[in-house]
Amino acid sequence: MIEPTHYLSSTVKGLKPSGIRKFFDLAASMEGVISLGVGEPDFVTPWNVREASILSLEQGYTSYTANAGLLELRKEISYYLQEKTNVSYSPSEELLVTVGASQALDLALRAIVNPGDEVIVIEPSFVSYSSLISLAGGVPVSVQTSGEMEFKLQPSDLEKAITDKTKAVILCSPNNPTGTLLNKEDLEKIAAIIEKYDLLVISDEIYAELTYDDVYTSFVSIDGMVERTILVSGFSKGFAMTGWRLGYVAAQPEFLSAMLKIHQYTMMCAPSMAQYAAIEAIKNGKEDVLHMKKSYRQRRNLFVNALTEMGLTCHVPGGAFYAFPSIKETNLSSEEFAEKLLMEERVAVVPGSVFGESGEGYIRCSYASSLEQLQESLRRMQRFVQKQKAGV
Template sequence: MIEPSHYLSSTVKSLKPSGIRKFFDLASSMEGVISLGVGEPDFVTPWNVREASILSLEQGYTSYTANAGLLELRNEISYYLKEKTDITYSAKEEILVTVGASQALDIALRAIVNPGDEVIVIEPSFVAYSSLVSLAGGVPVSVQTSGEMEFKLQPSDLEKAITKKTKAIILCSPSNPTGTVLNKEDLEKIASIIEKHDLLVISDEIYAELTYDEAYTSFVSIEGMAQRTILVSGFSKGFAMTGWRLGYVAAQQEFLSAMLKIHQYAMMCAPTMAQYAAVEAIKNGKEDVMHMKKSYRQRRNLFVSALNEMGLSCHVPGGAFYAFPSIQKTNLSSEEFAEELLMEEKVAVVPGSVFGESGEGYIRCSYASSLEQLQEALRRMQRFVQKKC
């Protein structure tokens, strides 16, 4: 009888399971729970997008596509990015269709990281960033942000974290978990540091379609940054296509070619039927995106206002569909708050501590639920807070 743990990778053994999944799995085993935990749109993928996928099946398009994805889809992504960023990416040489934005992040890191390279991760951060850096053989270096500054990266803090081993920085705007949006002025300050230290940027723009108070600025739009940036995005959030598992990456040809090598061996290509659906989404989905965006903005305003009224201080998130309120007045840790709220009031949220040290004292709440569910969740949360304070 062998001992499997003896054979496992030490890197994999050191990885922590996702804290988000822990609470989601617990909530799914209980009746009557309102889940504000998992970051997923509550909208069904629009019918015309689903129909395009069905039609592709009926027409027998069930074979592999090119490794980089359908050229038709890459062309549409190129047009879309030109409109959004004013940067022209070659559909044939600078765009790669991936199995979700998560795979795009994975292969981007594996393409640029050598053993021991440091990659800066801005916390609170999406739970996968640091782990993906480690899996690529790199060293994740955390830079913390604060609620007092609405979780915006301060250039001085970034500067302090850079060493001779620093290779890149991962940016996410709008942010998961805080909903914070970096505007053009914020990005320009970061860009000057990136150029000064000759660094690369992986810009996670999966929530770019969901900004509410000002026009979105992509990091590649900042002067000189397109050549230093690997842009990662996809269809999951803005187009309500989470289960389709379709993302993309756009970058200079040399970076893209390196990522394509990994993609060829690890994944072959993204699902064909999902790619045909994405062509329809990106060509004819603007009205649906605007409808969803309008609804999220309405829910955000209601939800954040109610959180502040009950005493859970929360900045107004400029994008995504997350609120990140402080629970410090309850004198509970983030994990204690989340566990007790779930057990006592059957509302599932995510403890801020799973997103890094600076997330302690906060919780992440997704407002991608119906107004009725949000209102009931808020009633339960208010009752809980009154008991604890």
Template sequence: MIETSHYLSSSVKDLKPSGIRKFFDLAAGMEGVISLGVGEPDFVTSWNIREACILSLEQGYTSYTANAGLLELRREISAYLQETTTVQYDPETELLVTVGASQALDLALRAIINPGDEVIVIEPSFVSYAALVSLAGGVPVPIHTKGEMEFKLQPDELEEAITNKTKAIILCSPNNPTGTLLNKEELTKIASIIEKYDLLVISDEIYAELTYDEAYSSFVSIEGMADRTLLISGFSKGFAMTGWRLGYVAARPEFLSAMLKIHQYSMMCAPTMAQYAAIEAMKNGKEDVLHMKKSYKQRRNLFVSALNDIGLTCHVPGGAFYAFPSIQSTNLTSEEFAEQLLKEEKVAVVPGSVFGESGEGYVRCSYASSLDQLQEALKRMQRFVQSRS
């Protein structure tokens, strides 16, 4: 038996496993658990989208597509982005279909990072951001946002974090895990700093379809930002297509060409059948998105109001399907809260600490569950909190 550890990449050995996975695994071994931890819609992909996939199989469309994806799909994405962001992307040179938004993010980072480049990550943040920066050879630089400011990035905080090694910043609005939405005025202030320091932006807009109280503003719609932004999105959240693993990246040709080279060697192309399904989603899936959005807003209003009544202070998230309540009144750490709530009341939430240092004292709760499940979870959470008072 050989000693395998010294053969492993040091960057991988130093990488921490996903903190979200730990609680999924704990919950999976228990009966009667209500999971508020899963970051995916509880809706099944619309039938017309599934039917388009089945038809593609029946017609024998099972070969590779072009590396960049089906041109018809890229044209549909281009038209969709022009409608939603006002920016026109050339479907032949500025759009790449990927295996989920996660692959798009990985490609974007690997395409721009040189060893030692710093990339600013706004915390609390999705767990993969800092990890993917590190795997690409970069240095993640966190900015710790504050709950009392609804976890919104403040321009002075951004400017303080920039050094002569800063290459880019990762933005996510609406945010995972906080649900925080940045409006156009707030994005414009950030954009002025981006331009001042000549930085790039990776804008994760996977939750763009799910905003509730005000219109969504894409970072690329801010004047001058489309040229220095790599826009990441996909079909998982808004179109309830998580398992289809289909995303895309939109960027100017030089960036897109660099990402395409990596994609050619590492992935070849996104799944063909999923691409045909996505064409149908782009053409005829928007009404279903609105239906889901209406349902999520109803659940958000009920859930967040009840959390505040329980004593778990929570701002009203402007988008996505997450609430990020404070659990500081219980005098438990976020991990203690999540573990004890799961064991005692069989409700699974994700400790805020897995999303970065500024997530400590909070937990992430997904309200992408039925109203009945949410109401039962709230009863259990209230009982748990009262037992600690």
């Protein structure tokens, strides 16, 4: 008998399992749980989008598409980005359709990272960034943000983390898990440092459609940043298409060409039926997106106000569908709080510590649930917090 672990990659063996998945799996095994843990819209994909996919199947469009994706879809993405960012991307040379934004991130990192290159991650951050950097042979370098500054990246902290090995910075705005939105002034300060040190940016804009009170500014809209930015986005969050697994990447031709080579060998192309659905979504889904955004904004206001009233400090997220309240006053660690809340009150949240060191003392709550579920979860959380503060 062989010992399988002896043959495993040391890099893979060193990866930590997803902390989000741990709590999701635990909650799924229990009855009566309200889950605020999964970052997924509670809306069903609009009918016209589903119908477009069904029609493509009925018409027999079940073959491979071009490696880069259907040209019609790439043209629609180009029009969409032109309207949203005021940047024109060539459908044939600067756009690639991927299997979710996650694959786009993986391709971007593998295309630019050499062994030992450092890539800066702004924490708290989505759990996959550091692992994807490691899988690409790079070294993740974390830059911490603070709740006191609403988790906004401070340019001086970014500059301190840069070394002669730094290749790129990953930005995510609106941010997962904090919901923090970087405005134009914030991005301009970051851009000045990027240019000063001749760096690249991977801009994760998967939540770009879900911003509430401020005008959304893409990093590629900042002067001089188009050529330095690999823009990653997709249809999962804003268009309620998580299960379709469809994303895209926009970048200069040289970057795009490198990513396409990897994509050709590892994935061939994104599913054709999902691409036909995405064409319909991007052409005729604006009203659906606005409807969902209006609903999320209402839930955000309800949820954050209730958290504040129960004594959990929480900044108002500018986008996405996450609240990231402090639980420090309970004297529990993030993981202790999440475990006890799940076991005692059947509410699943994600401990902030899984998103990086600066996430300790916080929890991530997704408010992409029905108002009824949110209200009930808040009642349970308030009862739990009162017990912890009373030392019961």
